[in-house]
Amino acid sequence: MDVRNIQNLLRSTRIIIMILLILASLLLIFNIIPVNGDKGIGFGNGLDYGLDFAGGIQMQLKLEREVDKETMEIERGILVSRLNSMGLKDIPVRPWGNRYILIQISGASPHERERIENILKQPARFEQLIDGKLAVRGDEIVVDPDPRSSGIFQEQNGYGWRVGVKLMGEGAKRFGKVAYGKYFGENSPLNRPVDLFIDRPYDSIIIIDKGTYNILSNITSSSPRGGSIYYGDTAIDIIKKRANLTVVVWEGNNSEFFFKIKNLSNKYRRAIIAGDEKDIPETIRGGIEEAGFNTERIPKGNKTYEDWIKEITGLKTSPRLNFNTRGEPVYAAVITGWAPTIQDAKNEMKQNKIWLSSGNLPARATIESESEIPASLGGKFLEGSFIIGIMAIFTVAFIIYLRYRRLFIVAPVMITGLSEIIIILGLASAINWEIDLAAVAGIIAAVGTGVDDQIVITDETLRRESGKRRIISVVEQIRRAFFIIFTAAATTIAVMLPVFTIQALQGFAFTTVTGVLIGVFVTRPSYAKIIEELIEE
Structure with missing residues (x-):
């Protein structure tokens, strides 16, 4: 290949797109684009690894009875909500049949493992409050x-x-009394909200810096940043009055601040630091812990103020009171809401059923079994998968060389195959898809399909006649090859779609389909352009 061919390739839109995707993927895989903030820059630090590679535990929960699909989804939603409320995000909770649930925790420490077991054993604390009073x-x-x-x-x-x-027992009586005087007429904007909390941090103080406190004191439903939970109250009113939580403002005066903290240490043992590190530094957090508090930071980040307040307080929803209790016990009620589309309405109704059931699981669950993969063993699995992948690449290269006896064909096949792997991993990093053994198998399957397609392109471009290789109509032959490739890709994707319904094989299906799509729209056209230049040479 001479300089002219290389220049033609670098001017090709197909080649440029592939190069840009490779560069972006490498930035993600090496965590140069910080997708995993808790890791530094390094090969593979931008990827999320599943139980197979990171190590961890898998718990199998057994329900006390068989349940239908809707009940199982409510059961799963309660467990996810409970884990999320304790700061344990993105833990896979997967139904298995109609009586079992699998929970996988990658890289779990013994302390985290014990914490998760306690969360699963204990019921969530459900409360409905009206203007800060328990209903x-x-x-x-x-x-x-x-x-x-x-x-x-x-x-x-x-x-x-x-x-x-x-409503039952004391709850029916208490709701009737607490809600009395909070209803002002049908659809009246003065009707007060019935706030539903899951695990409201009643035993905690909320630490907020002065600047954020002033912002929250001015956010209401009528302000541009207002939303559906305010009902005329300010954001700080929701925290202090409706959630009935104690707020301590940090104004930069450490001596005065820590004096307040010390006085509260006899009543509270936990402190929630509501703010990013730039607002409330880690040094202040250290001082709070020295005063005897267990601390948890809930940064605002990119969340809206409404979502941030919900996370701090445990607030889930705030439907408006829609009837007059007259101070009498209420044994039956209807919670209502509104959504712009029918699908949104269905989702909100389903979510509210989950929240309303969060005090108790629909079917009691017990931990039937636990299996553990040590982190060291997971590391060996990852190392072994990498070695097998390298061996597979060289094996394919050798077989292709035996087939064509020309290195100028082997090199592009290997380059596009490696490019495909890099782009698949880059996409997995961007969307935080966990890489496990099933995903690795899918990558191998996708690359294998890619090599098949590249052989089709090569064979359609080079025709043998009378024992002599002759070049015929390069563009036309590549066009014919792509008809075969698109047909094969459509068949592969159609076969993989049902596999997405199998939880254990979703990683395999995802990487296979992703690899096929990347191949059809990125790497195969690039390979065809390279072959076209080589043949013309």
Whole structure:
């Protein structure tokens, strides 16, 4: 290949796109673009590894009885909500049949393992508060099992939803008393919200810096940054009055601040630092811990103020009170809401059922078994997979050389194959898809399919006649090759779609389909351009 051919390749849009995708993928894989903030720059630090490679534990939960699909989804949603509320994000919780749930925790320390077990054993703390006063506890409310009590209905400019609930014992009496005087008429904007909390941090103080406190004191439902939870209150009112939490403001005066903290240490043992490190430095956090508090930081980051307040307080939803209790016990009620589309309404109704059930799981779950993969063993799996991948590449290169006896064909096949792997891993890094053994198998399958397609392109470009290789109509032959490739790709994707429904094989299906699509739209056209230049030479 001479300089002219190389210049033609570098001017090709197909080649430029592939090079840019490779560079972006390498930046992600090496964590130069910091997708994993807790890791530095290094090969593979931008990837999330599954249980097979990072080590960790897998818990199998057994339900006390078989349940239907909808109940299983509610069960799963409660467990996910409970883990998330304790700061344990992105832990896979997967139904297995109609009686089992699998929970996988990659890279879990013994302390995290014990913490997760305790979370699974203990019920979440469900509360409904009206203007900071307890109305109903989790063991005093259940979703009405009558299917007619819940549903979707069309309203002007959208869809409404309703969930029927039943109140029991003291909860029915308490709700009637607390809600009395909070209803001002049908659809009145003065009707007060019924705030639903899961694991409200009642035993904690909330630390907020002065600047953020001033911002929260001015955010209401009428402000541009307002939203659906305010009902005329400010954001700070939601934290202090409606969630009934103690707020301590850090104004930069350390001596005065720590004097307040010390006085509260006898009543509270936990402190939530609501803010990023630039707002409340780690040195202040260290001083709070020295005062005897266990601390947790909840940064705002890119979250909206509404979502941030919900995370701090444990607030899940705030439907408006829609009837007059007259101070009497309420044994049945309907929670209503609104959404712009019917699908949003269905999702909100389903989520509210999950929250309303969070006091108790629909079916009691017990930990039936645990399996552990040590981190050292996971590292060996990763090392072994890497070695096998390298061996596979050289084996394919050798076989292709035996087939064509020309190095100028072997090199482009290997380059495009490696490019495909890099781009697949880059995409997995960008969307935080975990790499496990199933995903590695999918990558190998995708690259194998890619090599097949490249052989089709090569064979269609080079024709043998009378024992002599002759070049015929390069562009036409490549066009014919791509018809075969697109047909094969469509077949592969169609076969993989049902595999997405199998939890254990989703990694395999994802990487296979992703690899096929990247191959068809990026690497195969690039390979065809390279072959075209080589043949013309």
